[in-house]
Amino acid sequence: MGDGIVTDWTFEELVGDTGEFFSRHFGEQPLLRRGALDPARARDLVSVGRLDDLVTTETVPPAYLRIARAGQGVPGKAYTRVAAEPGTALTEAVVPEQVYELFRSGGTVTWNYLHHLLPSARRLVQAFARTFAAPAEAVAFLTPAGHDGYAPHHDPVDVFVVQTEGTKHWRVWEPAGAHRGEPATYPDGTLGEPALETTLHPGDVLYLPHGTPHAAAAGDQVSLHVSVTVTPRRWRDLLRETVEELTAGEEFAAVPHLDTPATGTGTAAQDGPAVAALAARLALLAERLTRLAPAAEAARLTETGRQRAGTPPPREFERLASLCALAPQDPLRRTRIPLAIGPSENGRTQLTVNGHTLAVPDAVATTLRLLEAGGSVQAGDLLHGAPAPRSVRAAESLTRLGLLEPATAAAGSTAR
């Protein structure tokens, strides 16, 4: 879409000292960081002009847009049209002129899932997903000069606000007590005095823990901010995953009928066979929980959370374009792309990768099996016992297939 260089973002850039953030603010209290970003850097994330491009190219599906006026959502049909050409499916499209008209008359325009639309927002969201090992999303809020955004409410997610153009006046109240996990709006005047009242300028960052009531209004210019939201992973979410992992085996696969009556007479229901079986499973689970190494489990939960939140960008075109000839001493390792190693026939072994099947010399399959457990191999040794140039050629084709990658710190992005 013609924007300049897309740079990476770090979480530190936004919040500063992460140790202090996690000990003093995370989930507990707001953090206001003035001038966290240079204003030009903030505009790199998204500018008003980029949003014009997104609207006028008409490629943004209507589901990505939301418009609110006077605190109320505007129905989508006010700014979309349905095209019904004979013989074709119905398509819904955003009508730029109607979006602009709603904005001129005081509507706040919201772009959901901005990270699906702009590479810059995608990079930022990835930095958050890595840090929190949880799903993150970016939303842009464009508010006309002098207008309110949304009425006071709280969100069930942690919110990181980056002001990118104009100014926005924020009122923030003490976090709600019991219902922080669900969204809520607050009728006017029910919240009392704000705990924090501040005006954000381009480059300022404001963190709001989930469940923190807030309201924002534009200053005397058009105001644009991006909110990155992170879904909290609570203890109960994490421990559910732990129990799921510990009960994944066959021992927990049978289907009991818990209401099985006890045999004999006068025996209480808790002595029935199903109850005894349940007691045995509970004991087995308890034993596994006790044996679990907390550090390893914490690492596993972090890794699964990151994977679920989306892996880093593959940038496959760029990777393929930058693959130059390998040298025999270049170290290579396995990527995360799944590989099935089949049987050997006439000195060649069948590999299945991404739905493609290919046959490689048995020596290559042997090396790949070893690499599945980690570690690296030099390109010239992949085809053990063969002349180095042949081995390097085999290494190059497996690298192009995405099965191997350079084993250096700055290596490709599929294994980390």
Ligand SMILES: [Fe+2]
């Ligand atoms: Fe909000």
